[in-house]
Amino acid sequence: MEMTLRWYGKEFDTVKLWQINQIPGVKGVITTLYDKAAGDLWTQDEIKKLKADVAEADMHISGIESVNISDDIKIGGGKRDEHIDNYIKTLENLGKEDIHMVCYNFMPVFDWTRSELARRRADGATVLAYNQKAVDAINPEDMFASINGDMNGTVMPGWEPERMARVKELFEMYKDIDEDKLFANLVYFLEAIMPVCNKYDIKMAIHPDDPAWNVFGLPRIINNEKNIQRMMKAVDDVHNGVTFCSGSYGTNPENDLPQMIRNLKGRIHFAHVRNLQFNSFQHEDGSQVTSWTGEKIPVGPADFEEACHLSSDGSFDMYEIVKALYDIGFDGPIRPDHGRMIWDEKAMPGYGLYDRALGACYIQGLWEAIEKSHR
Ligand SMILES: [Mn+2]
Numbered sequence: 001m002e003m004t005l006r007w008y009g010k011e012f013d014t015v016k017l018w019q020i021n022q023i024p025g026v027k028g029v030i031t032t033l034y035d036k037a038a039g040d041l042w043t044q045d046e047i048k049k050l051k052a053d054v055a056e057a058d059m060h061i062s063g064i065e066s067v068n069i070s071d072d073i074k075i076g077g078g079k080r081d082e083h084i085d086n087y088i089k090t091l092e093n094l095g096k097e098d099i100h101m102v103c104y105n106f107m108p109v110f111d112w113t114r115s116e117l118a119r120r121r122a123d124g125a126t127v128l129a130y131n132q133k134a135v136d137a138i139n140p141e142d143m144f145a146s147i148n149g150d151m152n153g154t155v156m157p158g159w160e161p162e163r164m165a166r167v168k169e170l171f172e173m174y175k176d177i178d179e180d181k182l183f184a185n186l187v188y189f190l191e192a193i194m195p196v197c198n199k200y201d202i203k204m205a206i207h208p209d210d211p212a213w214n215v216f217g218l219p220r221i222i223n224n225e226k227n228i229q230r231m232m233k234a235v236d237d238v239h240n241g242v243t244f245c246s247g248s249y250g251t252n253p254e255n256d257l258p259q260m261i262r263n264l265k266g267r268i269h270f271a272h273v274r275n276l277q278f279n280s281f282q283h284e285d286g287s288q289v290t291s292w293t294g295e296k297i298p299v300g301p302a303d304f305e306e307a308c309h310l311s312s313d314g315s316f317d318m319y320e321i322v323k324a325l326y327d328i329g330f331d332g333p334i335r336p337d338h339g340r341m342i343w344d345e346k347a348m349p350g351y352g353l354y355d356r357a358l359g360a361c362y363i364q365g366l367w368e369a370i371e372k373s374h375r
């Protein structure tokens with residue numbers, strides 16, 4: 001594995017590359033052209049410039065998160081083929097610049113959903129959190145307004161104000177899109193891009209839906225092992241792979257994360273590693289859920305918050321997650337995922353410097369211990 005950190009680019013990130021460069025073991029960043037709209041073409045010159053920005057700080061680009069997928073591609077709309085054509089040319093330009101991993105997602109309307117961006121924990125740290133009752137009580141058109149005040153003046157991926165101004169229209173666009181249609185559109189997209197991925201050895205890594213169940217009636221297709229296997233079989237090419245995000249698959253406590261990792265051997269091209277703490281959860285019939293770690297979760301509408309990376313701070317066994325990645329010989333980029341907001345930092349929620357740096361060191365510590373215990 002290669003430890004990396006996500007960085008949104010010079011103009012957008014509160015965290016500077018020189019700071020990332022001082023995190024032990026981190027020399028690679030996962031970045032993007034943050035001001036590109038989904039469907040736009042990325043020119044080779046723009047990618048060169050991004051590379052130069054990163055190289056200036058003695059670092060390199062380990063992958064792109066994300067090249068976003070347009071709504072026309074997701075719904076099979078009128079501009080689908082034009083946007084796919086731009087996507088293919090973008091991949092070609094990335095390949096020419098020696099970039100070989102691209103993360104993307106196929107979620108309708110909202111990239112991810114949280115009901116709070118700054119829930120205060122006992123130690124004063126603030127974290128992103130999800131409460132099903134709060135989500136159910138809100139009109140999706142008001143979702144943005146309800147969390148916008150906690151964004152610390154940043155623009156969060158998937159929650160761009162221009163996009164959120166069109167939420168009503170977006171819901172309208174997706175009204176006839178069920179899981180099967182969305183899946184068929186994903187397959188159409190993947191089949192179209194596989195030739196260029198093969199030519200330039202670009203590994204596509206789909207990010208799971210977050211949370212791992214339908215929200216606001218919108219379909220979810222990348223949320224459990226069965227569905228990922230279905231996607232990989234539909235386009236059976238090593239370049240059609242996944243981002244294993246423990247915090248997203250893990251929103252469903254019955255997703256056995258280490259087992260999923262083992263079953264996805266060879267197709268995990270990127271890993272997001274973080275921990276969650278479940279406060280309550282239940283099956284649809286109201287019965288109790290036992291998580292993959294054996295924890296009996298208190299019964300109630302789903303409520304979880306993003307813990308720090310340490311196993312003891314949340315519901316996941318992080319050692320087992322990292323060990324599974326080690327055991328399958330995972331050699332791609334890995335990054336700590338969302339961090340808590342600590343030490344008075346003001347940054348994009350989930351994407352401050354301090355707690356992600358702690359996470360990067362902790363994950364590397366686990367990895368070193370596992371590696372040495374195998375000698
Ligand atoms: Mn993730």
